[in-house]
Amino acid sequence: MRKAEIKIYNITAGWLWQDENGYHFEYDNEYLKRNDPEPISLTLPVQKAVFTNQVLFPFFDGLIPEGWLLEIAERNWKLNPRDRMGLLLACCKDCIGAVTVHPIIEPEKL
Secondary structure, rough: OEEEEEEEOOOEEEEEEEOOOOOEEOOOHHHHHHOOOOOOOOOEEEEEEEEEEEOOHHHHOOOOOOOOHHHHHHHHHOOOOOOOOHHHHHHOOOOOOEEEEEEEOOOOOO
16 A cells, blocks of 8 residues: 655645555545644545545646656656556656645564
8 A cells, every 4th residue: 555645735635545455545544633624635625534536636647747757757766657656656756736746654564
């Protein structure tokens, strides 16, 4: 399983993860308790329920660079262009806009 912390304006808004069942996004409980929780996207409105999809949510896919910048990332980090979650985790910590993606590295289980 691969997981990322999703921040908006440098505040933890939720968690994105990929497992054998697809992609999932869930807003953080503390974020939901705020007076003014803002959705990270119009397609991912603020709600308690987990969003699930077989492909990476279009909002997150749209954060991945394109063109020559994507080619540089693929070449330098040896990334597979079809591994959308891998590209998101590698390239989107410092995005243009309010939302950022921070990979969570979990310790390997013995």
